Amino acid sequence: MDGQWRRFAYSGVLALAFPVACAAGEDDVFSRAASAHDNVSPALLYAVALQESRRPLDGGLAAPWPWTLNSPARGPQYFPTRQKAEQALRELLSADPEANVDIGLLQISWRWHSDRVDNAAELLDPEVSARVGAAILSEALRSTDEVLLGLGRYHHWQNPWVSRRYGAEVLSLQRRLPGELFDDG
Template identity: 30%
Template sequence: MKKHLILAFSLLVSQRAFPDTALANSFWGVAAKYAGINVATLYGIAVHESGMHWSDGSFRPWPWTLNVNKGNEGVQAGPRRYASRQAAEAALVDLIKKGIRNVDVGIMQVNLYWHGDKVENETDLLDPRTNIRVAADYLKDLKTNRNITKTVSDYHSPSNPARGIDYVGKIKRYEKIINEKIK
């Protein structure tokens, strides 16, 4: 609990400490600073994990995303996007009732099995800010080695380094695009 209070406090830190860009001066920037990573890296992870084309033509993260990693009870594995938080919550509750917990949830695709204990109610992971905070907390824990490549690799696939390195390459491509757009 104390760890989460520290996280909540640090997320309230003055935004004046960040460079003058819209992304850095947003909740994304605060969470990235807490995690000790570049804001483009954090946002790049979200874009890769839950990105979709929006009606305005942009490609941005979508918070009402679930990805079933291993299905059972007649539920197939794979990604799912929902039109609203309520629809995503209903689907998540249904998956949990069926005993399916290996589900990536929300904007940062936080895994319910590994990180569901970080929230009071598992459906709280569908709140974008809560989801980003849990992801930032995990990234901060992973960053103890000070190697951002390993941190990002382990965020995706801590037990499969080859898969993690492929993931890092994808995030770096998004970072480049994000950095070009916010300058």
């Protein structure tokens, strides 16, 4: 899974799918995860992944990164392999089993969503992260009639201002995705 990935550069952002290309008609992790929810599109889920685990790359580009951890103690960390991310995650959780750490492609909060998987390391699997992230996003969107607020509740539920700002950032990313990346582009 660490291997071959096709990339699509656009507007200062690099579109990256796991583990196969994200092109119209191809079955990808975002399409599979979004298909279980009538209010989540693959492009919207991908935009959330960009917002959550965006890793800076050379040339001013960025990509969502599946082996990302983010905690108040250490900040965002991007690991070259799943194994290295798992090791760092084990260290974090051995010090505090209920640590405030966001994990994986969709940066699932271990503190708030640990009940959705059997163990934290599962969230470093892009398929699991996308599936759990799509479910959380669907629930957040259903919680309100206001799109920006619903999108933002994926990231921050309590503060409507922070939620709306986050929602606007995600929509901006989604609008910049090339139409051929997903059928719903």
